[in-house]
Amino acid sequence: xxxxxxxxxxxxxxxxxxxxxxxxxxxxxxxxxxxxxxxxxxxxxxxxxxxxxxxxxxxxxxxxxxxxxxxxxxxxxxxxxxxxxxxxxxxxxxxxxxxxxxxxxxxxxxxxxxxxxxxxxxxxx
Amino acid sequence: xxxxxxxxxxxxxxxxxxxxxxxxxxxxxxxxxxxxxxxxxxxxxxxxxxxxxxxxxxxxxxxxxxxxxxxxxxxxxxxxxxxxxxxxxxxxxxxxxxxxxxxxxxxxxxxxxxxxxxxxxxxxxxxxxxxxxxxxxxxxxxxxxxxxxxxxxxxxxxxxxxxxxxxxxxxxxxxxxxxxxxxxxxxxxxxxxxxxxxxxxxxxxxxxxxxxxxxxxxxxxxxxxxxxxxxxxxxxxxxxxxxxxxxxxxxxxxxxxxxxxxxxxxxxxxxxxxxxxxxxxxxxxxxxxxxxxxxxxxxxxxx
Numbered sequence: 001x002x003x004x005x006x007x008x009x010x011x012x013x014x015x016x017x018x019x020x021x022x023x024x025x026x027x028x029x030x031x032x033x034x035x036x037x038x039x040x041x042x043x044x045x046x047x048x049x050x051x052x053x054x055x056x057x058x059x060x061x062x063x064x065x066x067x068x069x070x071x072x073x074x075x076x077x078x079x080x081x082x083x084x085x086x087x088x089x090x091x092x093x094x095x096x097x098x099x100x101x102x103x104x105x106x107x108x109x110x111x112x113x114x115x116x117x118x119x120x121x122x123x124x125x
Numbered sequence: 126x127x128x129x130x131x132x133x134x135x136x137x138x139x140x141x142x143x144x145x146x147x148x149x150x151x152x153x154x155x156x157x158x159x160x161x162x163x164x165x166x167x168x169x170x171x172x173x174x175x176x177x178x179x180x181x182x183x184x185x186x187x188x189x190x191x192x193x194x195x196x197x198x199x200x201x202x203x204x205x206x207x208x209x210x211x212x213x214x215x216x217x218x219x220x221x222x223x224x225x226x227x228x229x230x231x232x233x234x235x236x237x238x239x240x241x242x243x244x245x246x247x248x249x250x251x252x253x254x255x256x257x258x259x260x261x262x263x264x265x266x267x268x269x270x271x272x273x274x275x276x277x278x279x280x281x282x283x284x285x286x287x288x289x290x291x292x293x294x295x296x297x298x299x300x301x302x303x304x305x306x307x308x309x310x311x312x313x314x315x316x317x318x319x320x321x322x323x324x325x326x327x328x329x330x331x332x333x334x335x336x337x338x339x340x341x342x343x344x345x346x347x348x349x350x351x352x353x354x355x356x357x358x359x360x361x362x363x364x365x366x367x368x369x370x371x372x373x374x375x376x377x378x379x380x381x382x383x384x385x386x387x388x389x390x391x392x393x394x395x396x397x398x399x400x401x402x403x404x405x406x407x408x409x410x411x412x413x414x415x416x417x418x419x420x421x422x423x424x425x426x427x428x
Contacts, residue, residue, distance in 0.1 A: 010342055011319060038301050045294060047156060048301065049322040050339055 011046055015054025020082050023063070023074060030079075034064060034072050061085070128153050128274055128306045129174055134183035136169050136330075143169040145330035146183070151308070151323070156300060158317055158338070159310040161327035162411050167310040168206075170327070171278050174308070175204040187274065198274075203228065205267035206278035207260060211251045217262060218247035221269075228270035230303075236269035239295065243288070256283030264292055268299050277309035293320055314404040324403075328411040341403045346384045349376045350396035358387050358396065366409035368419060378409055 019035070022028055035043070040051035055072055058064045063081050064072045075081075102112045129151040136144040144166040151157055159167050172178045173185055176192030176199065185192060192198040211220050221240070225231040240247070243261050254262060260283050267277055281289045297320045300307065311317055314324070324341055326333040334341065345365060348355055352375045359377050366378040378401055384391075391398055401409075 010339060012339055042298065042301055045297060046319045047297070047322045047338070049155075049337065050319070053339055 011044075012050050012053040012057070015040060015044065015046075015051055016057040019054065019058060020063070020086075023078055024082055028074050030074050030076050032074050033070070034074055036071055126153050127151065128155075128188065129308075130184075130186045131174075132184045134170075134173065134180050134185055136166075136173060136178070137181045142330050144173070144180070147327075147330070147332055148183075149325060149332060149335050151306065151325075154304040154306055155322045156296075156307045156309075156320060157323045157325055158314065158321040159308055159325050159327065160312070160314055160407050161310075161333075162312060162408075164329075165327040165411065166330040167327060168278055169330075171204065171276050171308065171310060175202060175276055177204070200229070201272055202274040202276065203267055203270045203272040204276045204278065205263050205280060207256070207263070207282050209259075209263045209266070213250060213252050216248050216250060217245060220251065220266075224266065224270065228272060230271035230273075232269050232271055235271075235299065236265055239265045239268065243291075257285060257288065260284050261288055261292075264295075268295060271299075271303055271305065273305050275305060275307045277307070279311060280309055281311070289316060293317060296320060314407055318403055324407075326407055326410060333410050338403065341406065342400070343381055345378050345401045345406050345409075346381045347376055347378045347399040347401050348384070348387075348391060348396050349399060350374060350391075350394070354394045354396055358391060358394070365406070366412075378406070 019028075028034055034055070037048040037052040037055060040046070040054070041048040044051070055064065059066060059072060061081065062075055063078045065075050066072055098112070107115075127150040129149075131150070132148050134144055134147040135142060147166075147170065159171065161167050169178070173180050174187055174192060176187070176195055179193045187195070187198045188201060190197055192202075215223070217240075221233070221236050224236070225233065243265070245258065245262060245265075251259065251262065260280060264277070264280055267275055267280070281292060284292060293316055296307070296309075300320075309317070314321075318338060321338045323336065324338050325335045334344075336344070347366075348358060349370070352369070352373055355375050355377050359379055362379050362383050364377050364379055367375060369375050384398070
C-alpha cells in the first residue's frame with residue numbers, strides 16, 4: 001500500500017486503518033505480535049513516532065495490547081471490535097456521503113440500490 | 126534528556142536581529158525540521174547550536190555544554206551545508222579515508238555503499254563537484270559520520286528530484302538503524318514532512334511553532350463558503366489566511382480548537398470545513414500579509 005500524503009487523512013490514521021485491514025484479512029492472529037513502529041516506519045517511509053501514534057490508536061481501543069519490552073500484540077476479539085467499529089462508524093459515514101451525493105443528483109433509493117448492486121457485480125467479476 | 130536547550134537566544138548582526146529571544150528544547154533521538162522563509166534565522170540558529178558562532182545574548186546548551194569552543198560538542202556533532210570545506214589537495218576517496226579520525230562512529234561500509242550508489246568518482250576533488258553532486262557527497266559524510274547530533278542546513282540544495290527522494294529515504298533508514306538527534310533546515314516542508322517527528326517553525330528570528338508534525342497537520346482548518354457567514358463565524362479570532370473566491374465566497378484559515386465549537390454551526394450554515402496542508406500552513410504562518418501575494422495585485426487593480 002502507498003500512503004496518501006496529500007489527502008485529508010492524517011498519516012497515522014492511515015497506518016491504523018492499514019493495520020486494521022491486515023487484521024481483518026486474517027494476516028495477524030490473536031495474541032500474535034504486530035509490526036513494530038520501526039518496521040512500519042521503514043515500510044511506509046515515515047517517522048517512527050508517527051507510526052507509533054497509529055499503533056497507539058489501536059491500543060487505546062483495546063485492539064492491541066502491550067507486553068512490556070516485547071511490543072504490541074493482537075488482543076482477543078480484535079476482529080470483532082474492528083468489525084463493530086467499522087460497521088457502526090466508518091461504513092455509516094461512507095453511506096451518508098453516498099446518500100448526500102445521490103440526493104444532489106436526484107437519484108432515488110431504487111436507482112441507488114441498483115447502482116450498488118451493479119458495483120458489487122463488477123467487483124465479483 | 127534534552128540534547129539542545131535554548132533560552133532567550135538572540136543574535137544581532139549590527140542592528141538586525143537574526144535570531145530574537147528564542148527558547149526551545151530538542152529531545153534525544155528526535156528528527157526535527159527547522160522550517161522558515163528566507164531570512165528567518167535558520168542558518169544563524171544552526172551555527173549557534175553547532176558552536177560556530179556565539180549568541181549576542183541568551184543561553185544555549187548542547188549535550189549540557191555551551192557549544193562554543195566545546196570539544197565535546199565538536200566531537201559529537203556534524204554540521205552539513207553547501208559551504209562545507211575539505212582540503213583541496215585531497216580526492217573524495219582520500220577525504221573518506223580520513224573521516225574516521227574525526228568521527229568515532231564513522232561507518233565506512235555505509236559511506237562506500239552510498240558513494241557507489243550515487244556513482245561518485247573517487248578521484249575527483251571536492252571543489253570541482255557540481256552543486257548537486259557536492260550536496261550528495263556532503264550528505265554521505267553527514268550520514269556516515271553517525272554523530273549523536275547531525276545537522277543538515279538546506280541539505281537538498283541543487284539535488285535533483287530523484288536524489289532528494291533517495292536522501293530522505295537514506296536518512297530515515299539510517300536513523301532507524303542508529304537513532305540519533307537530527308535537525309535539518311528547509312524553506313519548505315515538502316518531501317521531508319513524513320520523516321520528521323517535530324517541526325520548529327521560525328519567522329523573523331522568532332519561534333512561530335514547535336510541535337510534532339502530526340499535530341501541525343491538525344492545527345488549523347479552513348472554512349469555505351459565503352463571505353458574510355464566514356466573517357460572522359470567524360469574528361474575534363485570529364485568521365491565518367484569507368482569500369476571496371469570486372465576489373461572494375471566501376476562504377479563511379483558523380485554529381482548529383477555535384473552530385471546534387463552530388463546526389456544527391458551520392455545517393448548518395452551508396460552510397465547508399477543509400483540512401489545511403502542513404506546508405501551506407507554514408507559509409500562512411510566516412507570511413506577513415495574510416492576504417498573500419494576491420493582496421499586492423488586488424490593491425493595484427482599478428476595477
